[in-house]
Amino acid sequence: xxxxxVIGLEVHAELATKxxxxxxxxxxxxxxxxxxxxxxxxxxxxxxxxxxxxVVDYAIKAGLATNCTIxxxxxxxxxxxxxxxxxxxxxxxxxxxxxxxxxxxxxxxNGEKRRIGxxxxxxxxxxxxxxxxxxxxxxxxxxxxxxxxLIEIVSxxxxxxxxxxxxxxxxxxxxxxxxxxxxxxxxxxxxxxxxNLSIRPVGQEEFGTRCEMKNVNSFRAAVRAMEYEQKRQAExxxxxxxxxxxxxxxxxxxGVSTPMRSKEDAQDYRYFPEPDLxxxxxxxxxxxxxRKTIPELPEERKARYVNEYSLPEYDxxxxxxxxxxxxxxxxxxxxxxxxxxxxxxxxxDISKILNDKELEPGDIPFTPAQLAKMxxxxxxxxxxNSAAKKVLDAMFAQPDDPEKLVEKxxxxxxxxxxxxxxxxxxxxxxxxxxxxxxxxGKDKALGFxxxxxxxxxxxxxxxxxxxxxxxxxxxxx
Amino acid sequence: MDIYQLTxxxxxxxxxxxxxxxxxxxxxxLARIHAVEDKVExxxxxxxxxxxxxxxxxxxxxxxxxxxxxxxxxxxxxxxMCTKGILTTCSSKMLYNFKPPYNATVTEKLLEAGxxxxxxxxxxxxxMGSSTETSHFxxxxxxxxxxxxxxxxxxxxxACVAADEAYFSLGSDTGGSIRQPAxxxxxxGMKPTYGSVSRYGLIAFASSLDQIGPLAKDVTxxxxxxxxxxxxxxxxxxxxxxxxxxxxxxxxxxxxGLKIGVPKEYFGAGISGDVSAAVxxxxxxxxxxxxxxxxxxLPLNEYAxxxxxxxxxxxxxxxxxxxxxxxxxxxxxxxxxxxxxxxQTRSEGFGxxxxxxxxxxxxxxxxxxxxxxxxxxxxxxxMIMNDFTKAFETYDVLVTPASPTTAFGIGEKTSDPLQxxxxxxxxxxxxxxxxxxxxxxxxxxxxxxxxxxxxxxKPFDEATVLNAAFAxxxxxxxxxxxx
Ligand SMILES: [Zn+2]
Numbered sequence: 001x002x003x004x005x006v007i008g009l010e011v012h013a014e015l016a017t018k019x020x021x022x023x024x025x026x027x028x029x030x031x032x033x034x035x036x037x038x039x040x041x042x043x044x045x046x047x048x049x050x051x052x053x054x055v056v057d058y059a060i061k062a063g064l065a066t067n068c069t070i071x072x073x074x075x076x077x078x079x080x081x082x083x084x085x086x087x088x089x090x091x092x093x094x095x096x097x098x099x100x101x102x103x104x105x106x107x108x109x110n111g112e113k114r115r116i117g118x119x120x121x122x123x124x125x126x127x128x129x130x131x132x133x134x135x136x137x138x139x140x141x142x143x144x145x146x147x148x149x150l151i152e153i154v155s156x157x158x159x160x161x162x163x164x165x166x167x168x169x170x171x172x173x174x175x176x177x178x179x180x181x182x183x184x185x186x187x188x189x190x191x192x193x194x195x196n197l198s199i200r201p202v203g204q205e206e207f208g209t210r211c212e213m214k215n216v217n218s219f220r221a222a223v224r225a226m227e228y229e230q231k232r233q234a235e236x237x238x239x240x241x242x243x244x245x246x247x248x249x250x251x252x253x254x255g256v257s258t259p260m261r262s263k264e265d266a267q268d269y270r271y272f273p274e275p276d277l278x279x280x281x282x283x284x285x286x287x288x289x290x291r292k293t294i295p296e297l298p299e300e301r302k303a304r305y306v307n308e309y310s311l312p313e314y315d316x317x318x319x320x321x322x323x324x325x326x327x328x329x330x331x332x333x334x335x336x337x338x339x340x341x342x343x344x345x346x347x348x349d350i351s352k353i354l355n356d357k358e359l360e361p362g363d364i365p366f367t368p369a370q371l372a373k374m375x376x377x378x379x380x381x382x383x384x385n386s387a388a389k390k391v392l393d394a395m396f397a398q399p400d401d402p403e404k405l406v407e408k409x410x411x412x413x414x415x416x417x418x419x420x421x422x423x424x425x426x427x428x429x430x431x432x433x434x435x436x437x438x439x440x441g442k443d444k445a446l447g448f449x450x451x452x453x454x455x456x457x458x459x460x461x462x463x464x465x466x467x468x469x470x471x472x473x474x475x476x477x
Numbered sequence: 478m479d480i481y482q483l484t485x486x487x488x489x490x491x492x493x494x495x496x497x498x499x500x501x502x503x504x505x506x507l508a509r510i511h512a513v514e515d516k517v518e519x520x521x522x523x524x525x526x527x528x529x530x531x532x533x534x535x536x537x538x539x540x541x542x543x544x545x546x547x548x549x550x551x552x553x554x555x556x557x558m559c560t561k562g563i564l565t566t567c568s569s570k571m572l573y574n575f576k577p578p579y580n581a582t583v584t585e586k587l588l589e590a591g592x593x594x595x596x597x598x599x600x601x602x603x604x605m606g607s608s609t610e611t612s613h614f615x616x617x618x619x620x621x622x623x624x625x626x627x628x629x630x631x632x633x634x635x636a637c638v639a640a641d642e643a644y645f646s647l648g649s650d651t652g653g654s655i656r657q658p659a660x661x662x663x664x665x666g667m668k669p670t671y672g673s674v675s676r677y678g679l680i681a682f683a684s685s686l687d688q689i690g691p692l693a694k695d696v697t698x699x700x701x702x703x704x705x706x707x708x709x710x711x712x713x714x715x716x717x718x719x720x721x722x723x724x725x726x727x728x729x730x731x732x733x734g735l736k737i738g739v740p741k742e743y744f745g746a747g748i749s750g751d752v753s754a755a756v757x758x759x760x761x762x763x764x765x766x767x768x769x770x771x772x773x774x775l776p777l778n779e780y781a782x783x784x785x786x787x788x789x790x791x792x793x794x795x796x797x798x799x800x801x802x803x804x805x806x807x808x809x810x811x812x813x814x815x816x817x818x819x820x821q822t823r824s825e826g827f828g829x830x831x832x833x834x835x836x837x838x839x840x841x842x843x844x845x846x847x848x849x850x851x852x853x854x855x856x857x858x859x860m861i862m863n864d865f866t867k868a869f870e871t872y873d874v875l876v877t878p879a880s881p882t883t884a885f886g887i888g889e890k891t892s893d894p895l896q897x898x899x900x901x902x903x904x905x906x907x908x909x910x911x912x913x914x915x916x917x918x919x920x921x922x923x924x925x926x927x928x929x930x931x932x933x934x935k936p937f938d939e940a941t942v943l944n945a946a947f948a949x950x951x952x953x954x955x956x957x958x959x960x
Contacts, residue, residue, distance in 0.1 A: 038581045039577075042804070044577065044578065044579070044805075045565075045567075045572070045575070045577070045678045045679065045680040045681075045799065045800075046557075046558075046559045046565075046577065046581060046676070046678040046679055047579075047677070048676060048677050048712060048713050048714065048715075049714070050712060050713075050714050051713065051714065051784055068877060078795050080798060080842075081792075081797050082798065082801060082819055084801075084815070085801060086731045086798045087803075087804060088798070089795075089798030089799045089801060090795055141804075143801070235818050241695075267908045268843055270794075270795070270839065270842035270843060270844070270847075271842075272791060272792075272795070272842050272847070272851060275684035275685035275715075275792055276681075276684050276714065276715065277714050277715075278715060279712050313958070398503070
C-alpha cells in the first residue's frame, strides 16, 4: 500500500540571553562541572526563581518572526518529575498559556511554497546533565546547564516527508539565527528536536497512530530517524499489524529506534501554575518595541539576492540559510567583490572545508575583505583558480593577507608572454602528432597541449595566455 | 527583674542608651535557655559561642557608632529559614545535616539590623502541623503548662518567646502557623499580607500561602521587627514593591471610630465558651476605647479549611519533591537503583504527616482529579477573597478568636489528623485571602492557659491592625508563665 507520512516537530532552542532564565548566572556553554551555577539554579531549598525579562523578549521575537499571536496574559507552570539532573524535581515551563500561539513558517520545497503551522512557542528552563563514570559505575551530575533558557517550538502535523521536515528545520534554524534568538550551535546542543510521526494510506483523512522519537541530536539524525520510523510503521501496517502509540529512543550510532515507554506508561507531570512567579503580562507597546528589532529575515534577504545580485534562487537559498554565511557574503560584496564569484566560493570550497572541519559559517577564520582580495587577485590574473584554492587552504590554516600568502607560497601566475612563448614552442616541438591532430580538427589536442605547458610551468602560467599563444602558434604552423 | 524578661524594644533602647551591652542581653537569654530549655525544648540548635561572639562584635560596632536599628537584640529563627553555614533542618530527618550555602532575606535583614542569632527553633516537620509534635527531633512544651502543646507549626518560636528564651523570634505562617501558637503560648504573633515579607530563603511548604512574620512579647516588638523584615525583595517575585509605613510610629493607641466586623461563623460549634467569652470581653474593651463592633457574616469561610488543605498539600507535594537524597540532606543507606534511592530516602526521611500531605497533594494534582480538587479549591479561594473584599468595604478590621480552644494536651490529637486540622479553623481563611492578621493574648482560661484574639486587616494595612492590637493590649493584664 502507498502511505503518506505526517510529521510534527518539537524544537528546543537555547536562547542567547546573557544570563540564565531565573538567576543571575552567566548563560555560557561549557565550563568545569558545577562552576556555572548558584543556589537558585541548583534548586537549593528556600530559593526562588525570578524571571529574566530578556527571555520573554527573545521568545516574543521568535514568535513574531514565525507569525505567532503573542499571549497578553501568560503564566508559567511546574512540570513535576523526578530525575537527578533536575534539582527541584520540577521544571518550570508553560502549560496552557504559552507566550506565542498560532503562527506559521513558510518553507520552500522544490520551488513550491508550503506553510507549516506553529502551534505554540513556550519558555522553559533546561535541566543539568548526567555524566556516567566508566570506572566506578557511578553517575555524576553537572548542573551548569540548569536554568539555561529554552524555547520549545511546536509545529502542527503539517510536514509530509522527512525531506520537508529537514527544510522546515533549516528554515526555522535560520530564522532563530537571523533574529539572534539562539546561536543555533548544533554541536553544543543549542538546538534539539523531538519528532512525532505517523503514516496513513494515501487519500485517508484521518491521522494514523503516532510515535514520538526522543534523543534526536542533529538535523541529520532527525531525517534518519524519520526515514527509519516511516519505514518501520509501513512494515507493520503492510503485515496487517497495528502501530502502538509510544515514545521511542533514537540510537543514531546503530541507526535504529527502540521503545522507551508506551502510552499507558505515559508520565503524569501534574502541571500546575508556578506559585513562585507572577503572571507574564505583555503590553502591545512591549510587542511593538520587539517588532522593531526584528532584522531582515532569510526570505526577504533571499529575494534581495535574487533581485539585486541576480543570483540563482538556489544559491540565494543556500547563502541565506545561515545568517553568518549571508553576513559574510554581504560584507565581501561590500568590499567590492562581484556577488557571483563570492557566492561560488562560499557555497563551494569554503562550505566544503567547513564541513570537513566540522565548523560552522561563524567559524570562518579570515575576513570577508580577505576573501574579496583573493577574488580580485584571480580577476587580475595574479593567481589561477587552482592556485586560489591553495591560497584558501592557507587562509583557513593561518589567516593572512592573500597577497602575502600568494608570495609566500610562490603561487603568483606567470603572465610574461615571452616566458610562456618559450614553453609553448618547446611543447610544440616535442608534440608534432598533436599539431597534426589539431589541424585535422581534433579540438582535444589543444587541451592536451595547454596541459603540457601548464605542467612545465608547474601550474603557474596564466591559462588564458597559454591558450592565446598556442592558438597563434598552431595557426602559423 | 532579670534582663531576659524585658521586651525586645526595651532591650533595644537600653543598649542604645548604653545601659546594658548586647553581651549582657545575650548572656541573660543564654542563661535562661540553660535554666528552662530542659522543660520547654524550644530550640533545635543553640548557638551559644557564636551568639556571644556576635554580641561582642556588635558591642564594638555600637562603641564606634555604626549600629543597626535593632543593634544587639538577641533573637531566634524558626528552623525553616536559611542561615548560611548553620543547620537549617525544618525539624526533619530529611534535612538533619543541612547547612544552607546562603542566608534567607529575613536572616540577612535581621543581621544587618544588628540582631544576635541565639539559635534555631523547633517546628512541625516542614511546617506541617498545629502542635509541633511532628518535629523529628523533640516535642516542644507549652511554657504555661508543660503537659500541653505550644501549638504549631511555629511552636518553638512561640514557646521560646513566651518562656523568655529569646527577646523575639520569627515564624512562618501558611494556615495559622504563627498565630495559633502565639495564641496557645500567650504571645503576640503576626502574619503580614502575602507579599510584604520576602520568602527568599524560607524553605517552602505552600508557596502561595507561606508568609514570614514576628512572634514577640508585645505589639510594639511586633511592629518593630516587622519594620525590619517587610519590604520588596528583588529575589522574590511575589514580594510586592510598595513602601510600608513605620509600623512602630503607627502605634498611637487611638482607635476611635474604628469599625470592627465580628464574623458570626467564628463563634459557632467547636469554639470553647472560655474563648468566645474572652474575645467578646476584649471587643467590649475596644468599644470602650472608642471602636464600634458589629456582628456580620463571612458565609464562604466554612470552605476555607478544605480549600486550604487541597492547595497547600498540592503545592507541598511539588515543593518537597526536591528532597530526594541526591544532592543534600538525608540519603537512605540501602537502595537498589535510582527509583529505589528515591523511595527509600523519602520513606525513611519524611515523617507520617509530611507523607500524608504529599500523597493528598499528589492526588489532587493528578490528571483526571485536577479539576475536581486543585482547580475547585482555587475557585473557592477566589470566592473567599471576594467575601473578604466585600467585608472590608464596610469594616476596617475583623475580629475573631485565634484558636477554637486553649492549648491541648501533648498526644491528644496526634492520632486523629482531622481533629488536628480543626485547630487551624480560625486562621486558614486569612492565608487564603492573603490578608494581614495579628494574634495577641486577651485573657486566660480557668487553668491559666492563654486565650488569643485575632485581628484581621485589609491587604497591606498592617498599620491599622497593629494599632488596634496596641490599643487592646493596653486593656489586658498579661501573666507570665511560671516555669
Ligand atoms: Zn544560577
